[in-house]
Amino acid sequence: MPDIEFIRAEIERMRIQVCRQRGEIRQLQRAGISTTSTEALLDRMLNNIDGLCAERDRLKKEQPRPPKGKVFGGRRW
Numbered sequence: 001m002p003d004i005e006f007i008r009a010e011i012e013r014m015r016i017q018v019c020r021q022r023g024e025i026r027q028l029q030r031a032g033i034s035t036t037s038t039e040a041l042l043d044r045m046l047n048n049i050d051g052l053c054a055e056r057d058r059l060k061k062e063q064p065r066p067p068k069g070k071v072f073g074g075r076r077w
Helices: 005-029 038-063
Strands: none
Touching: 005 038
């Protein structure tokens, strides 16, 4: 099972790909070329990112939280 850092890196990598894909879609639209297949690919990529984000959130919840420190004596000004 991949760790949370791997999933975060994969999300970032895929977000960069999505930006590139959107740029390519704009270029195709300007050229008057059909973009239905590229838009379908973009939708699959976005769905994959959503799945990775859900997995990242689940792993984040499972991680043990560091114990809160106790403050003795309150604040000093």
